[in-house]
Amino acid sequence: MKQKDEPIVVNxxxxxxVGRKAGHGVPTIVLEMGLGAAGSFYDEIARQLATFTRVVWYDRAGLGQSDPVPTPRTIQDLVFDLHALLHTADISGPYILAGHSLGGLTIRFYKKHYPEEVAALVLIDSAHEEQQQRQLAILPSSQANEPNALAQLRYAWEVSWCDPFSNEEHIDNLVNSELMRTCGTLGSTPLIVVSRGRSNRDPDNYPPGLVEQIEQIWYQMQCELAGLSSRSKHIIAEHSGHLINKDEPEALIKAFREIVMQVRQEMEI
Known part of the structure; x- marks a missing residue:
């Protein structure tokens, strides 16, 4: 049954x-988007989740219908906003926080600072605090005649990643990495990590074997994220690239159903 959205507007x-909510029941799933993505990016998934529990998703500052804010920003600022949104809108926990890409860092930071509010986490092809240095470490030395895709990738990690004003939201990745190193593990918090099964890069545009190396490093970091909790499950969306909600949405819906049932059982609902 299709669920009707209700607007959320808070100061x-x-x-x-500005955000939206739909569905009923506990726990509440809260969706945190990747870099530059407004809440509408997850509209379709959110409405499917709303068929079996309450779900909340929103536009971060400066995206969609939400007002702009001074920049640069860090995950500390994003967590402040998300916490204020949920509490001002009187959306009670417990929450299952779900974060795609950059959103994975945000929800882990939220869990660190508001542990009593968070029942479980879902990391969706999540960013990792060491991804920049690990990716740079495997790139071959710069050559005058190297493939354009490789030159662009090197520039992205060496220059753009370090400059907050080069990304859509003016997010300071360097500060974020330092903040994440204070987070520690998730203890026994229920956790599902859903990772991509294929690359979005065309191997023909890069030196032989490089795309495979990049994916191996990404997979290793995803395994490390799964290792943050003693009660975790790692799911590979075999047919999906980074945008799992678009490529393999059924994998996400299945994961969410599973973790909602787990939390309900532990709450004896």
Missing amino acids: VAERRL
């Missing part, structure tokens, strides 16, 4: 944050 530090 946070004299600016407007």
Whole structure:
């Protein structure tokens, strides 16, 4: 049965944050998007989740319908906004926090600072705090006649990644990595890690074997994320690239159903 969305509009530090909620029941799933993605990126998934529990998703500051904010920003700022949004809108926990890409860092940081509010986490092809240095370490030395795709990739990691004003939200990745190193593990918090099964890069545009190396490193980091909790499950979306909600949405819906049932059993609902 299709669920009707309800708007969420709150004032946070004299600016407007806009989101949506749908469905009923506990726990509440809260969706945190990847870099530059407004809440509408997850509309379809959210409405499917709303058929079996309540779900909340929103536009971060400066995206979609939410007001802009001074920049640069860090995950600390994003967590402040998300916490204010949920509490100002009187959306009670416990929460299952779900984060795609950059959103994975945000929800881990939220769990660190508001542990009593978080029942479980879902990391969706999540970023890792060491991804920049690990990716740079495997790139071959710069050559005058190297493939354009390789030159662009090197520039992205060496220059753009370090400059907050080069990304859509002016997010400071360097500060984020330092903040994440204070987070530690997730203990016994229920955790599902859903990782991509294929690359979005065409191997023909890179030196032989490089794309495979990149994916191996990404997979290793995903395994490390799964290792953050003693109660975790690692799912590979075999047919999906980074945008799992678009490529293999059924893998996400299945994972969410599983973790909602787990949390309900532990809450004796």
